[in-house]
Amino acid sequence: MAVPLYDHARIYRRRKQEIDAALARVLESGRLDWGDEVPAFEAEFAAFVGAAHAVTVNSGTGALKIALLALGIGPGDEVITVPNSDIGTVSAIHHTGAASVLVDVDPATLCMDPAAVRAAITPRTRAILPVDLYGQPSALRELIALAQAKGLAVVEDACLALGAEVEGQRVGSLADVTCFSFAPTKHLGSIGSGGACTTQDAGLAARMVRLSAYGQDRARHRSIATTGISLHHETDGLNERMDEIQAAVLRVKLPDVPESLRVRRHQAALYAAALGKLCEVPREVPGTRHAFRNYVVQIERRDALREGLSLRGIGNSLSYAPPMHLQPFYAARNPQHFPVAERSCARLLGLPIGPQLDDGQIAEVCAGFVAAAGKAE
Numbered sequence: 554m555a556v557p558l559y560d561h562a563r564i565y566r567r568r569k570q571e572i573d574a575a576l577a578r579v580l581e582s583g584r585l586d587w588g589d590e591v592p593a594f595e596a597e598f599a600a601f602v603g604a605a606h607a608v609t610v611n612s613g614t615g616a617l618k619i620a621l622l623a624l625g626i627g628p629g630d631e632v633i634t635v636p637n638s639d640i641g642t643v644s645a646i647h648h649t650g651a652a653s654v655l656v657d658v659d660p661a662t663l664c665m666d667p668a669a670v671r672a673a674i675t676p677r678t679r680a681i682l683p684v685d686l687y688g689q690p691s692a693l694r695e696l697i698a699l700a701q702a703k704g705l706a707v708v709e710d711a712c713l714a715l716g717a718e719v720e721g722q723r724v725g726s727l728a729d730v731t732c733f734s735f736a737p738t739k740h741l742g743s744i745g746s747g748g749a750c751t752t753q754d755a756g757l758a759a760r761m762v763r764l765s766a767y768g769q770d771r772a773r774h775r776s777i778a779t780t781g782i783s784l785h786h787e788t789d790g791l792n793e794r795m796d797e798i799q800a801a802v803l804r805v806k807l808p809d810v811p812e813s814l815r816v817r818r819h820q821a822a823l824y825a826a827a828l829g830k831l832c833e834v835p836r837e838v839p840g841t842r843h844a845f846r847n848y849v850v851q852i853e854r855r856d857a858l859r860e861g862l863s864l865r866g867i868g869n870s871l872s873y874a875p876p877m878h879l880q881p882f883y884a885a886r887n888p889q890h891f892p893v894a895e896r897s898c899a900r901l902l903g904l905p906i907g908p909q910l911d912d913g914q915i916a917e918v919c920a921g922f923v924a925a926a927g928k929a930e
């Protein structure tokens with residue numbers, strides 16, 4: 554492919570020596586589990602996002618589920634979220650036993666519309682779960698104020714938004730819990746799967762640690778092998794822990810995130826300049842910094858354009874289309890209609906972006922796009 558969407562091998566080669574050394578360090582230590590890499594990465598990640606606590610888990614979906622469970626959310630409760638996201642967002646809600654209540658999005662940002670949230674709150678609502686779509690922070694200040702006024706929690710899905718900012722503050726310390734994904738294609742990609750919850754609340758962090766680790770204290774579990782103490786489960790627990798190998802690799806890659814963000818913002822500016830007259834390009838909300846995990850434009854005749862790009866070897870994606878309420882599993886149970894999300898999902902097209910690409914490749918995408926758009930007329 555001339556311009557791939559992702560190139561994991563290229564990203565690996567940039568840090569090959571350090572990653573290989575990290576893998577060897579963990580393997581040679583013999584400590585694949587309950588070791589020092591996970592707590593060390595948690596401290597470094599919390600510092601990066603400006604949060605008091607980070608709790609690692611084994612996926613973004615797991616982060617959302619653990620956050621909701623730690624807040625005591627379960628059967629009989631409702632959690633408000635959006636239809637245009639990864640299935641992990643709604644399935645995390647459903648796996649707690651709570652019901653998801655979907656609301657439409659703001660056409661300018663494609664993120665949760667606070668007015669729609671206000672109208673959807675019922676006596677059963679326990680939490681608001683906004684998604685920072687493609688890296689654009691949601692209307693967090695407004696949503697947090699609304700949640701506080703109504704006694705609700707805010708669990709932010711920032712799986713696409715590591716490094717995004719609201720008024721100079723990185724996402725990660727604003728909501729009650731912020732959830733991140735370290736899937737390989739994210740800003741900070743593991744070599745498998747991973748995620749994290751960040752929070753300012755020590756009690757909530759401790760509950761998330763226990764829930765993700767069989768409902769028991771980590772230090773106690775760690776000493777079982779050496780001291781012979783017995784298992785001691787304080788809560789019902791899951792096995793959603795991050796492993797030592799992932800944590801060691803993420804520690805190598807974390808310092809590269811600022812450069813990845815710089816490159817993405819530079820590429821977004823190149824795209825906006827070249828394509829802004831042909832299609833609707835993403836607009837950064839004033840007072841925020843978009844993290845551009847995805848660069849997603851909206852255009853009529855999207856499918857023809859997409860075919861043209863694919864024929865030219867240019868990677869592209871339909872990021873989170875069709876929306877969740879139109880996916881067979883959910884549509885069959887609860888037919889619903891969200892005009893803004895549906896319209897955007899019919900027009901959106903994701904283009905390659907990220908530090909695996911150089912400016913020449915971005916220019917190639919732009920030229921391919923212009924040619925394909927001419928043909929699609």
Ligand SMILES: Cc1ncc(COP(=O)(O)O)c(C=O)c1O
Nearest residue numbers: 612613614639641642712734736
């Ligand atoms: C917005 C959003 N939420 C949740 C997830 C789930 O993360 P994971 O794949 O790590 O479980 C993703 C993954 O792509 C995502 O984009």
